[in-house]
Amino acid sequence: MPLDTEHLDEICEDIRFQFENGIANYPMFMMQLVPEGTPPVNKAKMLSEKYVLFRDKLRSMGLKSGILIQCSIGHGYTLNSPSPFKKYVNLNDGKEETVCCPYDDDLCAHFKDAMKTLAQTEPDLLMLDDDFRLIFRGGNGCACPMHMARFNELAGTDLTREELFQILKKRQRRRIRENLRGNAKRIAYQSGDGNA
Numbered sequence: 001m002p003l004d005t006e007h008l009d010e011i012c013e014d015i016r017f018q019f020e021n022g023i024a025n026y027p028m029f030m031m032q033l034v035p036e037g038t039p040p041v042n043k044a045k046m047l048s049e050k051y052v053l054f055r056d057k058l059r060s061m062g063l064k065s066g067i068l069i070q071c072s073i074g075h076g077y078t079l080n081s082p083s084p085f086k087k088y089v090n091l092n093d094g095k096e097e098t099v100c101c102p103y104d105d106d107l108c109a110h111f112k113d114a115m116k117t118l119a120q121t122e123p124d125l126l127m128l129d130d131d132f133r134l135i136f137r138g139g140n141g142c143a144c145p146m147h148m149a150r151f152n153e154l155a156g157t158d159l160t161r162e163e164l165f166q167i168l169k170k171r172q173r174r175r176i177r178e179n180l181r182g183n184a185k186r187i188a189y190q191s192g193d194g195n196a
């Protein structure tokens with residue numbers, strides 16, 4: 001649900017309609033908290049002030065509500081103003097994204113503070129919907145200076161991003177080849193041609 005305070009009554013009535021008709025039983029109000037601006041704008045505070053208006057109105061109607069954080073480190077779209085936090089760097093091509101790297105202590109401190117602000121509104125439910133599996137993002141993982149330094153420290157290596165990517169790419173290819181070979185043999189065996 002949008003935190004559109006100009007249509008607070010209509011939105012709350014719509015929520016009641018959905019609740020009473022078995023369409024939806026738990027309204028979640030969306031907050032996109034991706035950091036913007038230097039220093040970062042306090043989005044958690046601004047949006048919390050709107051959320052409590054909905055929370056109170058819904059509680060007076062006997063309904064619960066929650067907060068849905070739908071964008072925290074960023075989804076890759078262009079921001080109006082960049083934040084000072086360290087950014088995700090594509091492992092495959094070295095390009096810096098608008099997504100923040102969650103390995104940055106300053107970013108973690110920023111979000112700890114934001115979560116505290118949200119918790120103080122006492123929502124009935126708080127849900128974080130974001131993808132922290134960095135390897136599944138477009139660049140195949142984060143190769144920012146912090147991540148590269150930590151990788152080299154743990155692995156006892158001194159690899160550059162390019163070198164690491166080439167090694168991983170080869171291993172990936174080898175694994176795919178082995179899987180294909182294994183599956184081809186299995187299929188051949190099942191079809192009665194074990195020599196294939």
Ligand SMILES: [Zn+2]
Nearest residue numbers: 101142144147
């Ligand atoms: Zn990183």
